[in-house]
Amino acid sequence: MNETAEFHIFYKHITNFSPITEKEFENILPYFSKITLKKGDSLIKQGEKVNYTYWVVKGLLISNFTDNEGKEHIIQFANEGCWITDQQAFYNQTTAIFEINSLEQTELISISFDDREKLCSAIPKMEHFFRKKANDSFIKQQKRLLTYMANDATERFNLLLKEYPDLIQRVSKRKLASYLGVTRETLSRLKK
Known part of the structure; x- marks a missing residue:
């Protein structure tokens, strides 16, 4: 995918939430940077300061947390069209x-915390965009939390299929099971 196509897709993403003109889009582009990751590359490491938020152009990322007993908890998969960062660390400028x-070769568009603040001051439509995206993210997180707490494994699996239809082909059974909070054996039964 060439840079023009990538930024056209990004422009369409923004206009889905905030009506910006092509001229305004040209003015916001300098605030963003492109990043490419190889499969297995680390984007954010636990304990490091988080200065950026990222939009996935192409590829797949995973956000996870390992507890004190060594158990992996998958917080989010981010495929094409998703935003990802450690939100608490990004918004509070902490670690x-x-x-x-990255679970695949991944192409990202990033913006730093400082540039995001400057962009929102310079172009109020972008402040509107980021507010709408934050609201969207909060709703999705709440929905996932309620699904995890109130639904059985089958319902969680069906929601995963609805939200990420191609994820089963892109992610290992171990990671899918971890995301769903089930064993690999239970996941195998669900996939039948």
């Missing part, structure tokens, strides 16, 4: 509690 790694 990460999550790890974020």
Whole structure:
């Protein structure tokens, strides 16, 4: 995918939430940077300061947390069109509690905390965009939390299929099981 196509897709993403013109989009581009990760690369490491938030152009990332007993808890998969960062660390400008790694070769568009603040001051439509995206993210997180607490494994699996239809082909059974809070054996039964 060439840079023009990538930024056209990004422009369409923004206009889904905030009506900006092509001229305004040209003015916001200098605030963003492109990043490419190889499969297995680390984007954010636990304990490091988080200065950036990222939008996935192409590829797949995973956000996870390992507890004191060594158990992995998967917080988020981020595929094409998703934003990802350690939100608490990014918004509070503190250190990460999550790890974020690429599961595939991944192309990202990033913006720093400072540039995001400057952009929102310079172009109010972008402040509107980021507010709408934050609201969208909060709703998705609440929905996932309620699904995890109130639904059985089958319902969680069906929601995963609805939200990420191609994820089963892109992610290991171990990671899918961890995301769903089930064993690999239970996941195998669900996939039948």
